[in-house]
Amino acid sequence: MAVRLGVVGVVLGATAAVVPGRAALAVAGASGAAVTPSPYAFADGARSIEGARSTADAVILKPGTAYKSSLPSSGKVNYSIELDAASNAYVSVTAAPSPDSTVSVIDGLRVSMQDAEGNSCFVDTASFGAARSPHPIAAWGIREISPAKPLCRKAGTYYVSVERVDPEGEGSSPDAWDLELLATTEPRTAKTGATGAPEVWDSASPQPLQGEAERRRGGAGFAGATPLDQGVWRDDIRPGQTVFYEVPVDWGRQLHVTAELGSTDSGGTGYTPGALDLALYNPARGHVADVSVGYDGDQKSGSLPPLPPVDHANRNAAIGQVSAMRFAGSYYLVAHLAESVADSFGDGPFKMTLRVRVSGAAKSGPEYAGESQPAGVFEVSDQEREAAAEGVAGGDDTAMRAIAVGGIGTGSALLVGLGVWTVVARRRNAA
CATH class of the missing domain: 2.60.120.380 (Jelly Rolls)
Known part of the structure; x- marks a missing residue:
């Protein structure tokens, strides 16, 4: 998994040696400098x-x-x-x-x-x-x-x-x-599970989560997706750019997401169909659902369709987006801003807000008769919960943390960096 820990000062060079370019990118974003949309970032060592x-x-x-x-x-x-x-x-x-x-x-x-x-x-x-x-x-x-x-x-x-x-x-x-x-x-389950999908679940769309938005910069690929917890998250996105986030969703919990694209001050006019596309993928990177939002320069929003709580028995459903909510783990949010938005409204960046709600009580999942590959991919670990809450892989947030440790000695800062790297890299380092 790509590491985005940007540490200022003497640690900056050491960290950049591990992940070339990431530290510089985080600092550039924090300073407000324009960042060119990145191409897809493949898993390290692919x-x-x-x-x-x-x-x-x-x-x-x-x-x-x-x-x-x-x-x-x-x-x-x-x-x-x-x-x-x-x-x-x-x-x-x-x-x-x-x-x-x-x-x-x-x-x-x-x-x-x-x-x-x-x-x-x-x-x-x-x-x-x-x-x-x-x-x-x-x-x-x-x-x-x-x-x-x-x-x-x-x-x-x-x-x-x-x-x-x-x-x-x-x-x-x-x-x-x-x-x-x-x-x-x-792996198969140790006991025979249900042969039908759950018939009753809350399919009502709750009101989008309210509150002040916190900045989290999205990653450039599945392997480098930025962890998000329940909350309101702000990111800047440019025409042609795609950003990746991951949300840990445990057994029994239900995910609701609304995406908003802020109004522009460019003075441009026009309309772009499907300007902002938000897709949800499950822990095996299987498509779950998506929403597309047209844009005319004014504030626009769209929500993912109602999704059931994560349940092993969902796989028995005939509806694809229900069947795909079949296991716990990190669910991926992938947002793309169409390059044609620039034709009418300029190069941006445009302000995007994600309102992420994870509701319901977590419950025990099935007892598997073996280990998945990669290991732990269909579960939510304490380290993942911590990463999502702290946003250790975020852009602006990472840069601020880097500044906070700028005065620490090289050896201590490297230990801190390696500790965060361990949390962020976790099981997908197998990739």
């Missing part, structure tokens, strides 16, 4: 691999390891994964087109998983939205052990195929897209 045109040549993905690959403008690329006959498996694929590429209205990413006999286990797609603004999008493949799904239950080799939805569509450029892949496995 292994570079090449997708195969034929499944016979597919590279084997190891669960818990992050990979970097690429997707050509046409045709499928294939990867493989070795699975037992008891674990559920999820392979998330994040596509990151170049910011200067172009995409059509329906262009996007398709991910499918098949067994060795060619049976389809799962198919998922993701698109860029009405604004036609290139930005990181993710889709996943699933191999699930379930009495209701007789196929794809055997141990053996499974294949993940990745392709573009509309590579030759009007407005789509033929550029190759960067890919980040992460496979996750979930």
